[in-house]
Amino acid sequence: MQTINIGLLGLGTVGSGVAQVLRDNGAEIARRLGREVRISAVCDSRAERAAQWCPQATLVANPMELVQRDDVDIVVELFGGTGVAKDVVLKAIESGKHIVTANKKLLAEYGNEIFALAGKHNVMVQFEASVAGGIPVIKALREGLAANKIQSIAGIINGTSNFILTEMREKGSTFKDVLAEAQKLGYAEADPTFDIEGHDAGHKITIMSALAFGTPVNFGACYLEGISQLDSRDIKYAEELGYRIKLLGITRKTEKGIELRVHPTLIPESYLLANVNGVMNAVRVNADMVGETLYYGAGAGSLPTASAVVADLVDICRLISADRENRVPYLAFQPSDVQQANFVSMDEISSSYYLRVRADDQAGVLGTIATLLAREGVSIEALIQKAVLDNHQAEIVILTHHTIEKNVKNAIEAIESQECVREPIILIRMESLNG
Numbered sequence: 001m002q003t004i005n006i007g008l009l010g011l012g013t014v015g016s017g018v019a020q021v022l023r024d025n026g027a028e029i030a031r032r033l034g035r036e037v038r039i040s041a042v043c044d045s046r047a048e049r050a051a052q053w054c055p056q057a058t059l060v061a062n063p064m065e066l067v068q069r070d071d072v073d074i075v076v077e078l079f080g081g082t083g084v085a086k087d088v089v090l091k092a093i094e095s096g097k098h099i100v101t102a103n104k105k106l107l108a109e110y111g112n113e114i115f116a117l118a119g120k121h122n123v124m125v126q127f128e129a130s131v132a133g134g135i136p137v138i139k140a141l142r143e144g145l146a147a148n149k150i151q152s153i154a155g156i157i158n159g160t161s162n163f164i165l166t167e168m169r170e171k172g173s174t175f176k177d178v179l180a181e182a183q184k185l186g187y188a189e190a191d192p193t194f195d196i197e198g199h200d201a202g203h204k205i206t207i208m209s210a211l212a213f214g215t216p217v218n219f220g221a222c223y224l225e226g227i228s229q230l231d232s233r234d235i236k237y238a239e240e241l242g243y244r245i246k247l248l249g250i251t252r253k254t255e256k257g258i259e260l261r262v263h264p265t266l267i268p269e270s271y272l273l274a275n276v277n278g279v280m281n282a283v284r285v286n287a288d289m290v291g292e293t294l295y296y297g298a299g300a301g302s303l304p305t306a307s308a309v310v311a312d313l314v315d316i317c318r319l320i321s322a323d324r325e326n327r328v329p330y331l332a333f334q335p336s337d338v339q340q341a342n343f344v345s346m347d348e349i350s351s352s353y354y355l356r357v358r359a360d361d362q363a364g365v366l367g368t369i370a371t372l373l374a375r376e377g378v379s380i381e382a383l384i385q386k387a388v389l390d391n392h393q394a395e396i397v398i399l400t401h402h403t404i405e406k407n408v409k410n411a412i413e414a415i416e417s418q419e420c421v422r423e424p425i426i427l428i429r430m431e432s433l434n435g
């Protein structure tokens with residue numbers, strides 16, 4: 001049986017998972033593939049990891065050397081980050097090696113450069129593990145939905161944030177404790193700021209947006225707002241109103257251009273997405289022919305992510321001898337048909353909104369707020385006084401109908417300038433998930 005040799009960069013959470021999958025399921029994979037997949041060389045600054053996970057492989061100290069070795073057919077990059085990882089991926093491509101990576105930051109920020117170089121050297125770059133871990137959503141976008149014009153994608157695509165939100169809601173745990181737990185379980189990024197400030201979800205929705213709409217990757221166009229500032233009161237109030245708050249990555253093609261954004265979002269509790277809990281991810285795609293499809297599974301963790309990495313290895317092994325035109329294009333569309341697009345600014349997006357206002361508990365306040373909203377054309381779906389506080393203040397929660405964000409922001413500015421309003425107003429976007 002022919003052997004395909006892998007050079008593995010990184011034996012951390014995901015890399016050790018890849019070693020385990022190939023060790024435990026290698027025979028099953030060979031039965032599917034008709035070839036044996038073997039890790040021939042590894043690189044990790046923690047040399048003991050290599051002895052533990054890949055005793056049969058050659059330990060190579062210099063990653064630049066590893067990616068040029070003759071006994072490496074495919075390079076699997078699981079270092080993370082955009083420093084050494086970027087340099088070694090570019091060097092591997094120049095050396096004619098196919099690439100598998102789980103590194104969404106690298107692809108969202110440097111994907112255009114990487115895919116251009118890969119095209120020049122006729123090598124494949126596979127990245128299923130980079131978005132929604134073990135869920136085959138890249139496969140769905142690049143291949144399964146190829147007959148469709150995609151209209152929108154909305155996804156829970158950061159396992160760490162979803163784990164934190166779930167534990168806070170279900171157990172009343174504190175943000176800090178749950179984040180530490182997510183780090184211990186191997187879900188969080190090396191720098192967990194990327195998880196909680198929305199960057200990681202931004203990297204992932206940027207990649208999916210490019211695949212869906214046939215544009216270059218454009219992380220700079222993505223609006224980012226994470227969960228670190230979310231107040232547990234809003235989680236509670238949302239629940240009382242029949243909603244859950246989730247960190248969503250959203251991209252949508254509209255008449256104005258492409259919306260690309262990440263932010264906490266109120267979702268009606270009856271929706272499937274609202275019931276995706278813990279580290280699980282889910283991606284909902286709306287497309288013109290098939291309608292709505294939903295992809296659900298583990299979005300992080302050692303073995304689920306490794307499952308996606310190894311599936312990419314299988315794909316490459318199958319296509320290794322195929323002509324360029326018989327391979328799946330990097331960004332789902334032929335490189336010559338990948339086109340720049342206009343991205344919609346946040347002021348111009350249309351959504352409905354949850355607003356929380358803290359104001360003096362006195363006659364006329366509700367009327368003033370309603371008047372100032374109406375002046376900007378923002379119509380109210382519900383307005384509820386949630387709590388009267390000791391200091392003669394009240395908390396008012398407002399749900400608006402769909403409107404342009406600029407209008408809501410103008411109204412907020414006017415309301416905040418009223419003497420009776422004591423604190424900045426909390427704004428959380430809502431998602432009806434229609435198209």
Ligand SMILES: NC(=O)C1=CN([C@@H]2O[C@H](COP(=O)(O)OP(=O)(O)OC[C@H]3O[C@@H](n4cnc5c(N)ncnc54)[C@H](O)[C@@H]3O)[C@@H](O)[C@H]2O)C=CC1
Nearest residue numbers: 010011012013014044045078079080084102103300301305
């Ligand atoms: N942990 C998860 O659940 C998921 C991670 N990913 C991505 O997979 C990649 C790897 O993530 P993890 O395995 O969690 O990270 P990790 O931090 O657990 O593992 C990285 C490993 O690479 C080694 N390493 C890094 N730079 C090196 C260098 N320059 N020279 C030698 N060794 C080096 C480290 O010693 C470490 O063992 C990242 O891009 C991450 O975003 C993607 C999906 C899920």
Ligand SMILES: N[C@@H](CC=O)C(=O)O
Nearest residue numbers: 158159160188189300
């Ligand atoms: N840190 C990421 C890991 C997977 O991409 C997450 O929490 O989702």
Ligand code: NA
Nearest residue numbers: 128131133135
């Ligand atoms: Na995936």
